Amino acid sequence: MSNILTLPEITQRKQVAKSRLFAIEQIDLTFSNGEKREYERMQGYGRGAVLIVPMLDNETLLLVREYCAGTHSYELGFPKGLIDEGEIPEQAANRELKEEVGYGAKKLTHVHRVATAPAFFAASMEIFLAENLYVEKLPGDEPEELEVVVWKIADYQALLAQPDFNEARSIAALMLVKDLVNKTSK
Incomplete structure (x- = not known):
């Protein structure tokens, strides 16, 4: 049996901090079941x-x-x-x-x-x-x-x-x- 997952929708993004190496971004998400959550993630500036x-x-x-x-x-x-x-x-x-x-x-x-x-x-x-x-x-x-x-x-x-x-x-x-x-x- 295979569950096909649907990525949550990003409803809002906001940069909350920034350094020379990365930025911290707050994202507001709505999941496919209607659940809403706020996450923070780091985004690098480089190419990997x-x-x-x-x-x-x-x-x-x-x-x-x-x-x-x-x-x-x-x-x-x-x-x-x-x-x-x-x-x-x-x-x-x-x-x-x-x-x-x-x-x-x-x-x-x-x-x-x-x-x-x-x-x-x-x-x-x-x-x-x-x-x-x-x-x-x-x-x-x-x-x-x-x-x-x-x-x-x-x-x-x-x-x-x-x-x-x-x-x-x-x-x-x-x-x-x-x-x-x-x-x-x-």
């Missing part, structure tokens, strides 16, 4: 974002440890960044890889698109597997040099146990790429 899982070889991942203002801590995760104007996601992935890790990729495979927090944030991220790496460093926009961390994919459970590897997008990317690598190596 990318997260890259770089593999130095068939067994070795490259991660970065960088400062995260939201948690005021250094977190371990995969390189990521915004898609710049005029770029397609693959170009942004290769640029971010060069800026954050110091490698480019001859092969980029789109793995999955993930929603960051769809209940209240209209943003998504494209996850890429980067292979056939070559050394190439581009200057990035980070305020300090990022620490590049080498990790064997076979030791993924130890990575998951690291207290500073807790960002949901990086964990999802790790599991997706682990499954992809397992399928292609058989």
Whole structure:
């Protein structure tokens, strides 16, 4: 049995806050059953974002440890960044890889698109597997040099146990790429 859902009607929109990164919008909704609700959501200004899982070889991942203002801590995760104007996601992935890790990729495979927090944030991220790496460093926009961390994919459970590897997008990317690598190596 299939239920066909009807999107609620947006009866009013109002911007309630704005920063250089996003705006908060209040939306008044009327659902198909007549129920009315008020929601708030964040709207980004960009063209989306990318997260890259770089593999130095068939067994070795490259991660970065960088400062995260939201948690005021250094977190371990995969390189990521915004898609710049005029770029397609693959170009942004290769640029971010060069800026954050110091490698480019001859092969980029789109793995999955993930929603960051769809209940209240209209943003998504494209996850890429980067292979056939070559050394190439581009200057990035980070305020300090990022620490590049080498990790064997076979030791993924130890990575998951690291207290500073807790960002949901990086964990999802790790599991997706682990499954992809397992399928292609058989």
